Amino acid sequence: MKTLDRKLLRDLWHMRGQAIAIALVIVSGVATFIMSLSTLHSLQLTQATFYQDYRFADVFVSLKRAPEALRARIAEIPGVDKVETRVVTQVNLDIEGFSDPVRGQVLSIPDEGESILNRLYLRQGRLVDSTRDREVVLTEAFAQAHGLKLGDSLHAIINGRRKALTIVGIVLSPEYIYQLGPGDLSPDFKHYGIMWMARKPLGTAYDMEDAFNDVVLTLFAGSQPEDVIDRLDDLLEPYGGLGAYEREDQISHRYLSEDFKQLGQMATIFPIIFLGVAAFLLNVAATRLISTQREQIAALKAFGYSNLDVGLHYQKLIIVVVLVGVVGGLGVGVWLGTGLSEIYMQFYRFPFLKYELQPGVVMAAVVVSVLAAVFGTSNAVRKAILLPPAEAMRPEPPAGYRQTLIERLGLQRMFSQPTRMIARHLERRPVKSLLSVAGIAFACAIMMVGRFQEDAIEYMVDVQFELAQRQDLTVTFVEPTSGRGLYELQSLQGVEHAEAFRVVPARLRFGHRSYRTSIQGIEPDGVLQRLLDAELKPIELPPAGVILTKHLSKMLGIRPGDLLTVEVLEGRRPVREVPVVALVKEYVGLSAYMERSALNRLMHEGNAISGVHLSADIRYESEIYTALKKTPRVAGTVARENAIRNLFDSFGDTLLIFTFVNTLLAGTIAFGVVYNSARIAVSERSRELASLRVLGFTRAEISYILLGELGALTLVAIPFGLVIGLGLCAYIASGLQTDLYRVPLILEPSTYAFAATVVLLSACISGLMVRRHLDHLDLVAVLKTKE
Template structure:
């Protein structure tokens, strides 16, 4: 071992407290980077492998009814590689041991197993047998949520007839990696499930024998997707085509792609904060070390060590700290990444979702950490190698002191001697104080962001499911019913209030912008389904014109007063021009609303309804559920309270894990910054503090001088960090401004209080350690002066 390496070991032991704190901050940054990147790689690889092996389609479209012979014409569209025609219907289910009615999405599959688009991975059991009309495969997540096993039976209302379905297998499909109904944000796997049934049995049951109502296409590489969709819509228009859409707009794919993009963004943002602070602290520590070792550097150079050798000595010190942090961070990141991936497995369902932390991820983490550390300490290293031996032999020149701002304006008389010392030191070392404030503020911001996600989702639930959707039960009919259904709904057991709605598929067009969506007609004075503006004030529904959600208006580029072309994709498919008369601020999905009577007029129909919102007496819920299970006209039943329960059950646990990790990481930052800055201040001002002790200051008073500065720095950092956290929340709001849902900019006072509490505890802990060192200050040693 060389002399410089021995010196390196002594320096590391001497600075062990500070270096451990910095290593922990590096470890946090690397843990974020490794966990996010590895989870990103794992999720993306699982998605792509699953899509490729099980032939996930590129284009989807639903329609009313078309003969099987039309499939050949679809296949002739240039660029189409494979066509899969299907029968897809939603039915009411009676699930054993489940009081509420559930909704099953029945999808037709060939009687004989063969490669198809959106193919099935059979987890257990077997494929359906030809001619066995009652056999079905059920989705894995639906089976798990309801404890269903092979051989169990389900009751279903199929085309107004009650039928028993027998489970022969449990399966997964790339089409339902995230299994939700199209109008929901969170899955309700107990009350909504996908099932696959023989094509002949399902087609016959719904009068679609020799016909289909759903098409999936795969395209050849390099195909113009928009052109294929245009030709497909033209071809299916006479058959009630509801508008084709690409894979990018398929709801399951949208959710998982959004999650992958979020992981990629997080893998950049959080490590930058941690590693930037680590680089700042390394620069402080190394600069102070160089300052105290001026004479040692001079002796090394006098004995013939080159500038390169001296510079590498200090670089090795930085690398030792960084590699220690990178090693710990990599191990922590692999553990945390596995936990993230395991959590995703609860929402995204793949045949295999394996966690992978490849060598490339670890290599990137080490390179990033070393690069950040070296860049952050270049100034201090340059200072070490640039000192001439003769200059380095001399002590540092004394600092130049001048009156502070408070002293110039005469306010020092309001401060005690200890207070004046604190203010003077903060002003004279304002750059160090400012950097410390920024470091602690970053920790506060991280805590605010951790709580922001919980604040935002709680706000979504409160607004969307308690103020906008105020019904207890939402019914959707198999097909539009006459106005008589409005009165029959009120006769159902326990129904206190019923408000019907009319939903039609439509393509909205303004100038060159178009969007495929639904147009919903609501009762103008309805209380169970309200439209609210940004301030949560009810928006009246005019008798003429359309009200759009702000996100949909943004996509179309339309403002209030502009004429909007509505191309109805149902019935006689009328095309009408209606004015935009208002905007509402909804957080889930994209909506276009009209007075239900205006929609009936637009469709040139009577008082037709597509479903209803019900307010129900909870005492009669069981009777209502029993009757709805056997009502042929009902296709699906959604229960508002069950949606909220599922949210609390699935999301709350995820946020608990996420917030806990952020608390630990932010506490490490706060502790590392406060402890290092205070420790460096103690090292720099040891002589001054010892002198104060000798002239009569107590241990408590010199502790107040040193820790008072850190208390002021922390106090100034907390509001700054809250402001930065709010700003980052605003950026996240922009990043999560998706069609599926939008995050509101909501940060509650409880989140700020939480950040304040955690940072205060971390600062008190580091202050306690510094106080212990002050109590054991060697007055004789620190008062020695170099000659």
Template sequence: MISARIRGRWRGDVMIRSTASLNTKIRRELWQMRGQVLAIALVIAGGVGVCVMSLANYSSLMVTRADYYQQYRFADVFANLKRAPRSMVEKVAAIPGIERISARVEGAAKLEMPDFPEPVSARLVSLPPRGQPAVNQLYVRQGHLPRPGRSQEVAIIGSFANAHDLRPGDRFGAIIHGRRQVLTVTAVVESPEFIYTIPPGGMLPDYERYGVLWMSRESLEAAMDMKGAFNSLVLTVDRGASENSVIEAIDRLLDRYGVTGAFARSDQFSHRFLDDELSQLKTMATVFPAIFMTVAMFLLNVVINRLINTQRDIIAILKAFGYSNGQIGWHYSKLVLTIAVIGLFLGLLLGVWTGRAMGEMYMDYYRFPGLLFRMDPRWLLVLTAGTLGVAWLGGWQAIHKAASLPPAEAMRPEGPTRYRTGWVERILTPLRFSQPSRMIVRQLIRRPGRTVLSVMGVAMATGIVLVGNFQFDSVSLMVHQQFARVQQQDVTASFIEPRNASALYTLQQQPGVRYAEGRRVVSARLIHEHRQWRGSVTGMPEDARLQFVVDQKMRAVPLPTEGLLLTDFLARRLGVNVGDDVRVQFLEGKRKSMSMPVAGITSELVGVGAYARLDVLNRASGDGPVINQALLNLDPDARARVYRELREAPGVLGISIRQAMLDSFYDTLAKTFLTFTFFNSLLGGVIAFGVMYNTIRISLAEKGRELASLRVLGYTHNEVSHILLGEMAIIVAVGIPLGWLIGQGLARLIVGALETELYRVPLTITGQTLGVSATVVIVSALVSGLVAWWRLRNLDLIAVLKTRE
């Protein structure tokens, strides 16, 4: 019994000492390979960092939005109508499923901002006599809400206040329903309904030229001649109640009051576009890390294979001392997992830092009261498990090879390579290469597996840098197509009510107006089978010159003589092809419903559209030759005067300036999109350096004995360096073009994943992007080559040439 206990204790002590010895071996090897370990860890950190940055932004914005919506009671259903008596509110509230309801008066105003000559428009929303509304409550940043009986007091949305540096107590002029008055700011507020504010007729936010104002209900009713009436409903629905049933009941009840079709939160502009942005963040959090982690797995496989090839004798000794296959496999697994943990830790730090920076930037864009920076712990666990799993899979082949290597086989050095003259050498025989150059060619040809792996490493590095940079070209193309090719007007004026097309002649006669073109945009719901989309149908003249539809090759697409022309994104969403019929429910005017054929499908990069000829649209909607928008080209010297006249015109609802839309694009969508792209490009450069550094270091380790032998035989340092670095130069020259092909394929994958209703990223790769990706890889190779050159200079010939033979 005692001897058994002693043997068990002895075996336990031996096991502990054995494990400690292997752990010491790991620490020494990590220190000896510290450069390569750091390079691989940076590759892993790049993938983890992009993932954490995207997931942290996505999670934080989702939590922030959900908390904001709940705390300030964001509506589930919206309804706009012409005019209904306030007595109808009780009847609507009696509809089963409605939790809270708020009846409002809404209107439009044209503002006169000090020291800002361009036209400014605003949306007006009424507030109840006392306190906050029951639905869509306001977050007050500064000041207090307008008080009853104070007709000149308004609260303004924060984005507009920041754009014009407005504070409580400031005053500005406004034209409301044809009457001019001076308004006083009492509060700067935010609203869950207007996280994303878009002016009438626009596609992008314009904080300088469009804002949202809140007035007391009494004041706005008087200004809009809506005493005792309302024209807007917002309401929340009980949990478990059917929104569709509530919407149908509201439409039936308010049909005679000109309701334009109640709609759910999913169709509300601000919420819909925010959803698209969050979906893109979620996509980024999966696509980019998958690419980066693939490269990391490849690198780990190469490095661990190289390490095991140099430790064949050590593996044999470990097995001779009684270490089992499982212990040796676990030993090398811990080496791989340690590298992965280092990369994971660096990636988490990098991702949290960049994620917080990106989140603060989104706060300026989305106007939340504050950012709730969160990272779902479950995602961290999944990310950790995924990173360690991918890293282990990357080294699995090498680990399995180490564990199954027989001791007798491991004690013998690898058999010499069989050398013979290949067909490539025979082809190159007439060329008079120097002896080192011939060595380079032979090394590449006679070890094709290693050569292919090195070329693939360079190609992946090039492809990742290209993927990180091609979006800059895409944004430039989007700008060129939308604001130079598609939109050639200087100003778009939207009317309060549709006007006879003859109004264009009056505008054309105005001094400073060079050319005027009319069109009509009608709110509509398009339905095909079980799919539907709420938006608008745009009617354009047959001979449109200022704004038209183009295809992917930037050619103008003629409008069909009958039927609709849909963008490809909308066609896919509705599941229709050319020749299919779509049910069109017009939500304004006579609100007719009819079936129209899909006569064509085209492509647009910004927004989603359904188009028809102006006469076809007016005939389908049951109206005469009317328009509700005028597109104008102006004399540059007369713009200020035309802006002033449009601002004072009583029938003009809002004015959209093309240059302002372009500026807004760069300040909002392009800013967030390109900032994310910048971080990806930076991490792509880190990965490129990691790939190049490891490739050269592995090559140096594998050829160390050969290069040292050449030095002993009399070759100079520069000649030996020429053999190593010349081989890498050929690998880089072959890998870069292959990387361009890989990068283009990855970019195509990303473009397909980033499609949203707000915009589609085009796949365009310019020579500049190809040059940048090649330059990053070449510079990484030069820096890594300089390190290798210095190590060759200080090579210990005696230590390298030691052998068991």
């Protein structure tokens, strides 16, 4: 090893506290980078492999009923590769020992034995035998949620008839990687199950022998999906087609894509902040190191080391710190990445996870970190390079101070001498002070990001379930039913209040933009389901016209007063022009609303309802569930309690982990910045402070001079941090505005307080660590060494 390298190692050891603090910040940056990118790539790879191996379809469409003969005509559409027709139905399930209502979706498996598209990955058992009509295969998530095993049976209400089904297989499907029940906010494996039966028994039960109500297809490479979709819609229109859509709009795929987008976002924002802060800290530390080693630099140059040699020497030192951080970050990143992937695997049902760390990601982490450090420290290193040896031989001239603004304003009498020292010191190097403030502020901001999701979800739940949808139960019918259905349910024991609703699938069109959703007809004076305006006040439902979710109006480019074209996708499929009369604020889904009787008129139907919202006495819960299960017309029941609990169950752990990780990360930055500033302040000013001690200042007093400065920086930084945090959260929220959900920018006061507290605590801890150095200040030695 060269002697200079030995010097480098010893210098590093000497400044190990600072080096570790900086390396930790780099660890955080690299770890978040590696964690998000490796998870993202792994999930994408897993998804792609699963899609390809199990032939995930390109185009999807549901319809009312079409004869099997139509399949050949679908296959003839130019661009279509493979076609699979299916029977898909919603059912109610009855699982022994579980009284809650459970909904399910049953899909058909071709009688020939295996699907050609959206094939099933068999985890256990076998696929169904078409000659036996009571066999079923379940998704793994549902089976696990209820502890169902091969050979167990469960009951399904199939077309009004209760049927016992035997589980012969446990499967996974590329179509249901993310299993979200209709209207649900989060996957609820206990209350919503997906299963497959042989085509024949299912078709027989639903009057679909030689007929189908669902089609999936793949396209030849290079064909235009839009053209295929147009032709398919034309072809299926007479058969009650509900509008074909591409893979991009398939619900499971959509959620995956959104999460992937978020991971990508995380892979940029956090590393940028961390590496930015690390670069700043490195610059401060390197500048200080170089200024304390002025004479060493002069000596090296005097002995014939070139400017380049000296520059490289310090650059190497910086790169060693960075590489330590990168290696640590790689380890932590892989550890967090596997953990995060496991969390995702709870939501996403992949048959396997190919977690792998791509060499490209590692390379990127190394290159980005080293570049950030080299760029960040270029100024300090340049100083070492340009330092003329003859000048370096002389001690640095005393730092130039001047009176601060406060003093120039004549307010100095309000401040003690030590406080003036603090102020002058801060004002002397405004850029450094500002950057320190920025670093601490970012710590505060990151802390807020960690809590933001929790706040937003709690708020969304509050709005959704406390203000807008206040029913305890929502019952949907298999088919639109006469208004009498309402009275039947109202008369159930324990039901306190009931409100009917009508839901009609429709394509909404304005100009050249359109969106496929449903129009909900609700009661004008409803107390259970209410529409809210931007101030969360209930909107009075106008007798005519349609009310749109704000985001939907934005997507369609329509405003209140404009005429919306409604193409109903049910019954006689009327097409009507309806004025938009108001907009509502909603965080989940994109719906359109009308008064129920207005919707009935639009549909040319009588007093038809699709379902009923109920509020009920909790004591009669199980009686009501039992009664509903026995009611043939009921397609499904959703309990609000379950929906809320499930939402928190599924996100709770994740949020907790995120908050914990973010707290650590934010603490790292706060600690890194404050500790570094403090250590440097000690090194720069120990002489001055020791002189003060000699003059009779107490330890507390000199600590005040030094730590007061850091305290001032921290206190100034916190409000900035809160503002930056708000901005970061706003940026993250802006990425979470989709037609699936819109996360509002909500930050509770407790979040601000929490962020500020974490930063203050980190600052205090680093302050205390430095205070130790002050207590051990060797007065005589400090005064003896030459400046």
